[in-house]
Amino acid sequence: MSKTVKLRKGLDIRLVGAANKVKTELSAPKTVSIKPADFHGMTPKMVVREGDSVKAGSIVFHDKYNEPVKCASPVSGKVEAIVRGEKRRIMEVIISADPEIQYDEVAPKDASSMSNDEVKAAMLASGLWMYIKQRPLDIVANPDNEAKAIFVSAFDSSPLAPDFDYVLHGKNEEFQAGLNALAKLTSGTVHLTLNGKAPADATFTGATGVQSNKISGKHPAGNVGTQMHHIDPVNKGEFVWSVNAQDVAIIGRYFLSGKYDARKTIALTGSEIKDPHYFEVISGANVANILEGQITSDNVRVISGNVLTGDKIAQDGYLGFYSNQITVIPEGDQLKFVLTKGWMGPGMDKFSNNRLMMSAWLAPRKKFRQDTNTNGEERAFVMTGELEKVFPFDILPMQLVKAAITDDIDGMEALGIYEVAPEDFALCEYVCTTKIDIQDKIRQGLDLIGEECM
Amino acid sequence: MKFLEKIVHKMEPKFSKGGKLEKWNPIFESFSTLAFTPAHVTKRGAHIRDGVDLKRTMMTVILAMVPCLLFGIYNTGHWELVAATGDRSMEFWANGGEKFIAGLFVMLPLIVVSYGVGLTIEFIFGMMRGHSLHEGFLVSGMLIPLIMPADVPLWMVGVATAFAVIIGKEVFGGTGMNIVNVALTARAFLFFAYPTSMSGDNVWMSGAEKFTDGSTGATALGDLATFMGDKATVAGEVVTNAAADGMSTFSNSYSVMDSFFGMIPGSIGETSVLACLFGAAILLITGIGSLRIMLSFAIGGLVGGFLMNAIGGNVYLDLPPYYHLLLGGFAFGAVFMATDPVTAAQTATGKIIYGFLGGLVAILIRVLNPAYPEGVMLAILFMNVMAPIIDHYVIQSNIKRRLKRVKTA
Secondary structure, three states: OOOOOEOOOOOOOOEEEOOEEEEEEEOOEEEEOHHHOOOOOOOOEEEEOOOOOOEEEEEEEEEOEEEEEEEEOOEEEEEEEEOOOHHOEEEEEEEEEOOOOOOOOOOOOOOOHOOOOHHHHHHHHHHHHHHHHHEOOOOOOOOOEEEEEEEEEEEEOOOOOOOHHHHOOHHHHHHHHHHHHHHHHHHEEEEEEEEEOOOHHHHHOOOOEEEEEEOOOOOOOHHHHHHHHHHHOOOOOOOEEEEHHHHHHHHHHHHHOOOOOOEEEEEEEEOOEEEEEEEEEOOEEHHHHOOOOOEEOOOOEEEOOOOOEEEEEOOEEEOOOOOOOEEEEEEEOOOOEEEOOOOOOOOOOOOOOOOEEEEEEHOOOOOEEEOOOOOOOOOOOOOHHHHHHHHOOOOOHHHHHHHHHHOOOOHHHHHHHHHHHHHHHHHHHOOOOOOOOOOHHHHHHHHHHHHOOO | OOHHHHHHHHHHHHOOOOOOOOOHHHHHHHHHHHHOOOEEOOOOOOOOOOOOOOHHHHHHHHHHHHHHHHHHHHHHHHHHHHHHHOOOOOOOOOOOOOOOOHHHHHHHHHHHHHHHHHHHHHHHHHHHOOOOOOOOHHHHHHHHHHHOOOOHHHHHHHHHHHHHHHHHOOOOOOOOOOOOOHHHHHHHHHHHOHHHHHHHOOOOOOOOOOOOOOOOOOHHEEEEHHHHHHHHHHOOOHHHHHHHHHHHHHHHOOHHHHHHHHOOOOOOOOOHHHHHHHHHHHHHOOOOHHHHHHHHHHHHHHHHHHHHHHOOOOOOOOOOHHHHHHHOHHHHHHHHHHHOOOOOOOOHHHHHHHHHHHHHHHHHHHHHOOOOOOOOHHHHHHHHHHHHHHHHHHHHHHHHHHHHHHOOO
């Protein structure tokens, strides 16, 4: 019953700085951080205090309004600081790590011989639940809901994304154990969606107990949202969950070894990186020692994640919970003279989905060094049909964005807000002439729907 | 350009919040962003953005109009000379330089008035609302002179532009918010307010009063309407003959080739189908113009023409469909007016319906309405108003498709 999907719409943004397939293993980081902002909409209730010592796998906080959902520490050490922002909101929990990680161990389990509830309980208790995201709303899954399907994407199509075939090569066992656990969480199917354009690693092709689909096309083919829409779309009142492929391996590792071992392989990418390649790090690790000696220019932006959906972090900031890559690109905070690099220049240095830039004609395969300049001011919606070209859903993107901007709940419901996450609109935001922060508008729309309709 | 950059940096504090000239910030911003793409960086969401912006988009549309503009200037000069000498048989390409300069003398004041009036109003509204100039008028300001008759008084252009910018656009909220095409609003305003200056025999050639040989300075469609009038006086059986005569007289004065290249009188920029095709090519290659609208507009016109042929009976009804596409403002309307993304339908399917109906209605008005020899302007304005309804039904069908999924699942 596997499905094959071909996409015609989408866009691959060609950037300089893809990671070479070389891996550096790093010793344990000095500090790690857990940022509640990574879990959108969750209000953390701290379990530990500053100065407490924790082990890897110890619970750090739980969801204030849904106690079973817990977040665990990825390392052993001491809680160094709980950073608070406005209205005492918790921004960050910083843990200074022991040189040798001590685990909060439990006995290894075999998910396939456990009951559904046991698996769920084990995952909630260990903090692994945080890796499961739900649609609608694009938040950490609510364990009280019944998921009609769980989606795992076997590849990431976003710009400069890490190659999961490389990252998870040889981790068949962990990945399979993770899938076994996920299979117990839904009454429906676990979908593993492979890239239809390239042969996948044995980790993915050998996976059992899942429905293995293929999708081919440009970005966002690798986004779970696209895959869900074409394979098993979310309707109102239904829930579909998704887990990132590397996180499936982390879940599997827990069941195999009984340890919460949050090691993952991330790609260091971007035009401002001297030697872009892979690193094995711990989730939430400080990135200072990764970036050391790697940044080639002064005025840069460090992004945890990819250029389309990632979060801006400091050069000594921390890797996000769901991030599989770090991207470093130049800041674009300079004036650009109109006829050289500005709005009416030849445009050899600019990438565009229109064919308005010379680069589209003279350098159709060129890779670009793009900076963070918006390349123009914010305007009203004038051009039409732009968003549709990069949005491979049977959803009208511009109308949905307008409904979100105007807080039109009925409109959003009718136009398909339940199926989408902000990341699905990342390309729309990229190509849109208006320069409006579309992902932000969709997020606000989803928050409103979450308050009023869920 | 470092010195310019320094000036901008030096002046910026004066115009920014709390500065002495804060009130004038929109104007400062308009000019500084004209010279430099501003240093705005992304804050949330996608950290990089496409190279395109509205300024470049609009400038490309203006570039696409340049062939029409150049040809329009030459053609205006030609007919002015024809009118001055009273010699209709004058060679079109003879005395080129003289004609071009004569054309420039007509066209430049029109452009200056259109941009001058329009931009002044835009700046005033910008200052009232505290935003810099939005680029929409850069295109409208060029379109307005192109769709005026050569002989139109300048003050009328000024009044029409003011009307179009204020009532057609700014009351709705400015660029991107208007319901009907701004340039066509200007023309429609003149068309109904000062009909004698906008159609008839004497307005199409600058300086033409009456030809000594009795021929007129009317447009092709105007002439066609006149032939039809003649026919009405012919009785009974001779009608078909008269129709045939009318047709041959007509195609003698306006051959297919002349109409295609645009060597006929008409609004300044609209006559040359070839120039419009150049413009269309630029818009389509860069991906700004909508092929859906242009093509379906042309198909709508052809279908309209065939329908009229099927009825038949007089010169106008019998005019071959492809002729309709070459005459009047059809090509110009299809390429530059109907495709205006703000006022056209916004959904992909909607664009096809919108374009097709636009072309069809243009021919209907042109042929069946005795009062107006040309129908493209009115058809596009009408479809502008209808576009939201077309979109509504396209959106509803998308919504229904999603609801159906629940029922079948």
